[in-house]
Amino acid sequence: MNNKVSFLTQNFGKYDTSSIDSYMKIGGFSALRKAVKMEGEDIATLIAENKVRGRGGAEYDMGRKWSQARKVPGNNHIIICNADEGETTTFKDRELIKNDPFNLIEAMIIAAYVMRATDGYIYMRAEYACFRPLLLNAIRQAHKYGFLGKNILGIEGFDYEIHLYSGAGAYVCGEGTALIRSIEGKAGRPRMKPPFVKVSGAFARPTCLQNVESLSLVPHLLLDDEKVYQSYGVGDSVGTKMISVGGNVRHPGAFEIPFGTTVRDIIYGLAGGIQGDRKIRLIQFGGASGKIATDDILDTPYTYQDLRAHGVMVGSGALCVVDERTSVIDFLRINQDFFSEESCGQCTPCREGNLHIKIILDKIKAGTATKEDIAVMEKIARVMSMSSLCGLGETAQNTLRSAIEVFPEVFAVGGAEA
Amino acid sequence: MLTEPTQAYPLPDTLREKIDQVLETHDYDYTQIVGILLEVQDLNERHYIPEPVAYYIAYRLDMRVTNVYDIINFYSELSDKPRAKYPIQVCSSIACRVNDSASLAATLKDILSIDFGETTYDGRFTLEKVTCFGACDRAPAVRINGHVYDHLDSRAKIEHLLASLD
Ligand SMILES: Cc1cc2nc3c(=O)[nH]c(=O)nc-3n(C[C@H](O)[C@H](O)[C@H](O)COP(=O)(O)O)c2cc1C
Ligand code: SF4
Ligand code: FES
Numbered sequence: 001m002n003n004k005v006s007f008l009t010q011n012f013g014k015y016d017t018s019s020i021d022s023y024m025k026i027g028g029f030s031a032l033r034k035a036v037k038m039e040g041e042d043i044a045t046l047i048a049e050n051k052v053r054g055r056g057g058a059e060y061d062m063g064r065k066w067s068q069a070r071k072v073p074g075n076n077h078i079i080i081c082n083a084d085e086g087e088t089t090t091f092k093d094r095e096l097i098k099n100d101p102f103n104l105i106e107a108m109i110i111a112a113y114v115m116r117a118t119d120g121y122i123y124m125r126a127e128y129a130c131f132r133p134l135l136l137n138a139i140r141q142a143h144k145y146g147f148l149g150k151n152i153l154g155i156e157g158f159d160y161e162i163h164l165y166s167g168a169g170a171y172v173c174g175e176g177t178a179l180i181r182s183i184e185g186k187a188g189r190p191r192m193k194p195p196f197v198k199v200s201g202a203f204a205r206p207t208c209l210q211n212v213e214s215l216s217l218v219p220h221l222l223l224d225d226e227k228v229y230q231s232y233g234v235g236d237s238v239g240t241k242m243i244s245v246g247g248n249v250r251h252p253g254a255f256e257i258p259f260g261t262t263v264r265d266i267i268y269g270l271a272g273g274i275q276g277d278r279k280i281r282l283i284q285f286g287g288a289s290g291k292i293a294t295d296d297i298l299d300t301p302y303t304y305q306d307l308r309a310h311g312v313m314v315g316s317g318a319l320c321v322v323d324e325r326t327s328v329i330d331f332l333r334i335n336q337d338f339f340s341e342e343s344c345g346q347c348t349p350c351r352e353g354n355l356h357i358k359i360i361l362d363k364i365k366a367g368t369a370t371k372e373d374i375a376v377m378e379k380i381a382r383v384m385s386m387s388s389l390c391g392l393g394e395t396a397q398n399t400l401r402s403a404i405e406v407f408p409e410v411f412a413v414g415g416a417e418a
Numbered sequence: 419m420l421t422e423p424t425q426a427y428p429l430p431d432t433l434r435e436k437i438d439q440v441l442e443t444h445d446y447d448y449t450q451i452v453g454i455l456l457e458v459q460d461l462n463e464r465h466y467i468p469e470p471v472a473y474y475i476a477y478r479l480d481m482r483v484t485n486v487y488d489i490i491n492f493y494s495e496l497s498d499k500p501r502a503k504y505p506i507q508v509c510s511s512i513a514c515r516v517n518d519s520a521s522l523a524a525t526l527k528d529i530l531s532i533d534f535g536e537t538t539y540d541g542r543f544t545l546e547k548v549t550c551f552g553a554c555d556r557a558p559a560v561r562i563n564g565h566v567y568d569h570l571d572s573r574a575k576i577e578h579l580l581a582s583l584d
Contacts, residue, residue, distance in 0.1 A: 088511040088550040126456060126495045127551040129564050166453040168493030171549065185449035186485070187492035244554070246513035252555035284512070288550075320554075326516050334515045338549050344492075 003265050007229055007240045008217055009256045012099040017134060020141035023102040029147060031219035032106050036153055040070050040114040050221055050229055051238040056082055056211030057286065057315045059304065069198050069208040070115050077117040078207040079108055081215055082179065083124040086171035087287025087316040088338060092242035093212035095254045097131050100216065101138045105162065107215040109147055112160040115208050120162040123179050126169055135164055171342040175390050176209050189346050190390035213242050233259035237303035241317060245271040248278070248323040257302065264298040267321055278323040282331065286315020288338045289395035291402035311402060328410045329365050332403055336361055339396040350393030353384040357400065369413050378404065427470030436461050437471065441478055448479040451489055455496050464500040464541065472498065494548070502537045502544035504583050507561040510547045513554035518571070522558040525576050
C-alpha cells in the first residue's frame with residue numbers, strides 16, 4: 001500500500017518556517033514570480049483544469065470561483081483565508097499552517113494578483129493562537145522583501161497587505177458572512193444572502209473566501225510543469241487531498257492521499273487500524289455536519305463521486321472512526337451537543353430545532369421515545385435543513401438523517417403509546 | 419454618551435498602560451476588537467474582562483459599550499466573569515469523547531472537587547466544557563491558557579499536570 005504522497009505537503013520539513021531566506025532557497029516565491037507574468041484568467045483556468053474543489057467543506061469549483069470573482073468590478077477586492085477549522089476531527093489546515101506558512105502567504109499574494117485585491121485577511125481560530133507568531137513573522141519578512149506592500153515585485157499598482165485576525169471560539173464564524181462580520185469587529189452572526197460576498201463581502205467590498213488547503217495548493221500547481229498533480233487521483237477527483245483521521249484509530253493524524261485511496265487503506269494502513277482490533281461501529285465523514293457509514297464503506301475509493309454514491313461526502317476531509325464500544329445513540333447525542341452549543345440562536349429553526357432534537361434523542365436513549373417522537377424528530381431535521389438562515393442549521397442534522405437511513409433499527413421504537 | 423461612565427470606573431495606571439500597549443499593537447483599530455479582547459483578558463490573572471476594562475476599551479475605540487458586551491457574550495473564548503488562574507478546558511466533541519475524555523473529566527472533577535463551570539475556592543482552577551479545539555489526534559487532552567496537554571489517560575498523569583502548573 002503506497003498511499004502517502006507529498007504534493008501539497010512537499011515543503012514539509014524542507015525549510016526553516018521562521019526564515020524567508022530558507023523558504024526561498026527551496027524555490028519559495030518562484031510561483032508568484034511566474035504568476036505575475038501570466039494573465040489572471042489563465043491562473044483561474046489552470047485551477048479549473050486541475051478540477052480543484054474548495055477544501056473547506058462546500059466542494060465548490062475553485063477555478064470557476066476565481067474566474068467569477070475577478071470579473072466583479074472594482075479595484076479593492078479582498079481575499080480571505082478561512083483558517084477557522086472548526087469542524088470536529090478536522091486538523092489538516094493546522095498542519096499546513098504549522099509546516100508551510102510561507103507557502104500560504106505566497107498563495108494569498110497570487111490570489112491578490114488574480115483578483116486585483118488590495119487586502120488579504122487570514123481568519124484563524126483562537127485555538128491556533130500558538131501559530132500567530134509564525135504567521136506574523138512570515139508576513140513581516142514577506143513585507144521586508146517586497147512581496148507585500150506597495151508595487152509588489154516592482155509592478156506598478158500591485159499593492160497588497162495581509163492582516164491576521166483571530167476568532168474566539170465560535171464554530172459559526174467559519175461560515176462566510178459570519179466570518180466577515182467578525183473581521184468587521186462585530187459578533188459573528190450570519191446574515192441572509194444575497195448580497196453574495198463575492199459582490200459585497202467584508203466592508204462591503206468584493207470578497208473571495210477560500211480555505212487554507214485550497215489556497216495552499218495554488219503555488220504548487222503553478223510550478224507543476226510536469227503535471228504531476230494530474231497523475232494522481234481517479235476520474236473527476238483529480239490530484240491529492242489532505243485528510244485528518246481521528247477517533248478510535250491507533251495512529252490518528254493528518255495525511256495527504258491521492259484521491260482514490262480506499263477507506264480501508266486510510267483507516268487500516270495510514271491510521272494503523274482500530275484500537276484493540278475492535279469492530280467499527282460507524283465512520284463520520286467531514287466532521288460534525290458530516291454523514292455516516294458503516295464498515296461496508298471500507299472498500300470504497302475516497303473520491304468525491306464514490307463517497308457521494310455511498311451517502312457520505314468528503315466535506316472537511318475528516319474521518320472520525322467510532323468503534324463498537326459507543327452506541328449509535330450515544331454518538332448522535334454527543335454530536336448533537338456540538339450543535340446545541342454552537343448554534344448562534346439567531347433563527348428559529350436552528351435554535352429550537354437543535355433543542356428539541358436533543359430532547360428526543362435523550363428520550364430514545366432512555367427508552368421512552370414514542371413513534372410520534374421519532375416522526376417529529378425527522379420532521380424537525382428536514383425543516384431545519386430547508387429553512388435555517390445559514391449553513392450551520394442547514395447541515396446540523398446531516399448526521400442524524402444519515403443515521404436514520406443507515407441504522408433504521410435504532411429508531412424503530414415502542415409505538416405502543418404513540 | 420454611552421462611553422462616559424469610564425470616568426466613574428478609574429483603572430489603575432499600570433493596567434491602563436498595559437491595555438494601551440495592546441491597543442497600540444492593534445493600531446486602535448476597532449475591527450480588531452476580538453483579538454484585542456482576547457489579549458486584554460489575559461492581562462488579568464483570572465482571565466476575564468472586568469466591567470471598567472470593557473468601558474475603557476469602548477471609550478478608546480470609540481465604540482458603544484453594548485457592542486463590546488455583545489462581542490464578549492457571543493464568543494465563548496471571552497468572559498466577563500472571573501475564571502481561574504488556570505481555566506482547564508475539556509473537549510466534549512466526538513473524537514475526544516470516544517477516547518474516554520469522560521474519565522478525564524471525572525478524574526478532574528474528583529481531584530478538584532468542582533463541577534463544570536465552577537472554580538476552586540483558591541481561584542486556581544476552573545473546569546470548562548468546550549467543543550473541539552483541533553487537538554483531536556492528541557486525545558484525551560485539555561487546553562489551559564492556550565497550551566494543549568495531551569494523552570491524559572491516567573490519574574497519575576493528570577495529577578502530575580496539575581502539580582506542574584504552579
Ligand atoms: C457553519 C459553517 C462552518 C464552516 N467552517 C469552515 C471552516 O472552519 N473552514 C473552512 O475553510 N470553511 C468553513 N466553512 C465553509 C465556508 O463557509 C466556505 O465555504 C469556505 O471557506 C470556502 O472556501 P473553499 O471553497 O476553499 O472551501 C463553514 C461553513 C459553515 C456553514
Ligand atoms: S442557522 Fe443556526 S447558526 Fe445559522 S443563523 Fe440560524 S441560528 Fe445562527
Ligand atoms: S474532538 Fe476533541 S479536540 Fe477535536
